[in-house]
Amino acid sequence: MGEVVTVLGPIPEEHLGVTDAHDHLFLRSPALPGQDFDDVDKAVEELGGAASGGLQAVVEVTPIGLGRRPAKMRALSEATGVHIVAATGYHRDAHYEEGHWVRVASVEILAERILADLQRGMHPEDWLTDAPLDSARAGVIKSGASYQRISAREERRLIAAAIGTRETGAPILVHTEIGTCGHEIIDLLTREGVNPGRIILAHLDRNPDFELHAEIAARGVTLEYDTPGRIKYRPDSQLIDLVDAMVRAGHEGALMLGLDLGQRDYFRSYGGGPGLGYLMDSFVPRLRRRVGDDAIRKILVDTPARAFAMSPQ
Numbered sequence: 673m674g675e676v677v678t679v680l681g682p683i684p685e686e687h688l689g690v691t692d693a694h695d696h697l698f699l700r701s702p703a704l705p706g707q708d709f710d711d712v713d714k715a716v717e718e719l720g721g722a723a724s725g726g727l728q729a730v731v732e733v734t735p736i737g738l739g740r741r742p743a744k745m746r747a748l749s750e751a752t753g754v755h756i757v758a759a760t761g762y763h764r765d766a767h768y769e770e771g772h773w774v775r776v777a778s779v780e781i782l783a784e785r786i787l788a789d790l791q792r793g794m795h796p797e798d799w800l801t802d803a804p805l806d807s808a809r810a811g812v813i814k815s816g817a818s819y820q821r822i823s824a825r826e827e828r829r830l831i832a833a834a835i836g837t838r839e840t841g842a843p844i845l846v847h848t849e850i851g852t853c854g855h856e857i858i859d860l861l862t863r864e865g866v867n868p869g870r871i872i873l874a875h876l877d878r879n880p881d882f883e884l885h886a887e888i889a890a891r892g893v894t895l896e897y898d899t900p901g902r903i904k905y906r907p908d909s910q911l912i913d914l915v916d917a918m919v920r921a922g923h924e925g926a927l928m929l930g931l932d933l934g935q936r937d938y939f940r941s942y943g944g945g946p947g948l949g950y951l952m953d954s955f956v957p958r959l960r961r962r963v964g965d966d967a968i969r970k971i972l973v974d975t976p977a978r979a980f981a982m983s984p985q
């Protein structure tokens with residue numbers, strides 16, 4: 673059995689428990705003006721509420737340069753008892769202003785900083801200063817591609833992520849824009865020596881195309897759906913139909929769920945919704961009635977434990 677690296681240290685993968693596989697506790701991005709969130713008390717309220725609904729772990733995929741907060745994540749995990757897996761790596765182009773070091777850095781620098789975050793501790797100020805590294809290590813590598821294309825800069829960042837995985841066995845979670853470029857991302861990462869079992873594709877439910885998802889699952893990649901409760905995209909009923917179709921086709925071991933609350937307006941504590949409690953309080957009970965306990969345990973517990981455990985290639 674492998675270990676999952678949380679902000680409070682490594683744990684055996686079987687201790688991870690019920691996991692929200694994609695969320696945000698602290699974030700700021702030039703692509704989301706006025707939507708930043710950074711308040712520890714509000715985060716304790718959100719995560720504590722989710723924990724009372726049964727959530728035991730959250731994968732916090734705010735990457736380098738978007739306001740990730742290692743010390744605050746440690747405090748939050750201590751206050752709520754919820755395991756937090758933090759991210760290194762980089763987002764797609766839109767989240768970095770012109771001139772940001774992430775846009776211009778070489779593959780070597782990009783990879784070196786990923787490796788430091790994974791092996792020594794996360795940089796508390798996203799490598800903008802020479803501050804000492806935090807005690808919290810990252811446990812997952814974030815990456816990202818644009819809508820319908822992987823830009824040259826995104827390709828450099830994906831190659832750096834692949835180096836991080838080759839050296840440490842860390843999983844790579846890749847943002848797909850509206851679910852596009854899934855096969856292209858897998859092609860690129862496997863070309864760079866990454867085992868498909870280390871690849872997680874996020875937001876595929878933005879393009880709820882069952883046949884495409886079944887093809888991706890058949891390549892040995894983990895799919896992560898994260899629009900429950902975000903009604904602007906589609907009703908939950910359609911997402912439940914999609915999960916049900918995947919389970920019936922035998923792909924229940926390839927799926928994970930998250931909420932991806934990446935804006936202030938998505939949190940109850942900031943006056944919006946659906947809030948971090950939505951997954952366990954509203955969506956999962958409804959999904960459980962459709963797909964049953966066995967599939968729910970795979971989606972929320974077994975697959976996250978496998979997907980997020982460090983696994984030497």
Ligand SMILES: [Zn+2]
Nearest residue numbers: 694733932934
């Ligand atoms: Zn996200």
